[in-house]
Amino acid sequence: MKKRVFISYSTKNKSIADKLIKKFKSLGHSVWRDVSSIMPGDDWLKEIDEGLRHSDALVLVITPEAIQSEYVAYEWAFALGAGVPVIPLLYKPVRVPLRLQTIQFLDIRKHKKPWLRLMDSLRTMDKDRASRSSPIIDVSFRLNGRGKPEKVGDEYKMKVQLQNAPQGAVAVKYRLHDKSFDSPVWRKKNSDEKFLTKIQSYGDVLISAKIYLSSGSKLTIESTLYEALSRTHGGSKDERIERALRDIERY
Numbered sequence: 001m002k003k004r005v006f007i008s009y010s011t012k013n014k015s016i017a018d019k020l021i022k023k024f025k026s027l028g029h030s031v032w033r034d035v036s037s038i039m040p041g042d043d044w045l046k047e048i049d050e051g052l053r054h055s056d057a058l059v060l061v062i063t064p065e066a067i068q069s070e071y072v073a074y075e076w077a078f079a080l081g082a083g084v085p086v087i088p089l090l091y092k093p094v095r096v097p098l099r100l101q102t103i104q105f106l107d108i109r110k111h112k113k114p115w116l117r118l119m120d121s122l123r124t125m126d127k128d129r130a131s132r133s134s135p136i137i138d139v140s141f142r143l144n145g146r147g148k149p150e151k152v153g154d155e156y157k158m159k160v161q162l163q164n165a166p167q168g169a170v171a172v173k174y175r176l177h178d179k180s181f182d183s184p185v186w187r188k189k190n191s192d193e194k195f196l197t198k199i200q201s202y203g204d205v206l207i208s209a210k211i212y213l214s215s216g217s218k219l220t221i222e223s224t225l226y227e228a229l230s231r232t233h234g235g236s237k238d239e240r241i242e243r244a245l246r247d248i249e250r251y
Helices: 011-026 044-053 064-068 070-082 114-124 225-233 239-250
Strands: 004-008 030-032 057-062 086-090 136-141 155-163 169-176 185-188 197-201 206-213 218-224
Touching: 004 011, 004 070, 011 030, 011 057, 011 064, 044 070, 057 064, 057 070, 064 070, 070 086, 086 114, 114 218, 114 225, 136 206, 136 218, 136 225, 155 169, 155 206, 155 225, 155 239, 169 197, 218 225, 225 239
Parallel strands: 004 030, 004 057, 057 086
Antiparallel strands: 136 155, 155 197, 169 185, 169 206, 206 218
């Protein structure tokens, strides 16, 4: 589901905000930022309030400059008061206000693919996706006879299926959003097998599924491999599976 995201940041950190905006837009999300979303002559504060009220989430770029900015403080405080989810991205170390300390941070300095973790955060706060009746991408490790995740070189073998496929689903076009894959886009029509397909990967990547319905309509859903694998294997106490999950998240 596409989102409307409000980016809150200090103008001194414009470069990281620009990267976030470019990435969000490349995936079809709409972005609100004070510099480009307010027209000359507009009531600045009123436009920010409206932008926040109509956003699905506020992504807060945390830096010393942002914490010192009264404008940034106004934005995240307004969002919390309006019930808009706040996702703090720690870009530079700094002591944050007590109110923000109660919110789970995403430390983008510690992740090789912080963008994928940000996508996980957006999906986690999406109540619509929490519904059991909604279609989801299901990914699991392929296990050998001894219950060990199978590998080819450094790559783990995985099974991908569509759970809770909507009525009338006739085909699914899968896409791995990473140019390093030889064949990142393919289609499956085996609805009787929940559109089962197989992939190999050594690390995390965004995967999407465009669902084609007999009515002619289309529905696109997405997940990261790590998020989908965690849904399947997150409760496992098997050290080999736990290690495989760590590998996927790390790379």
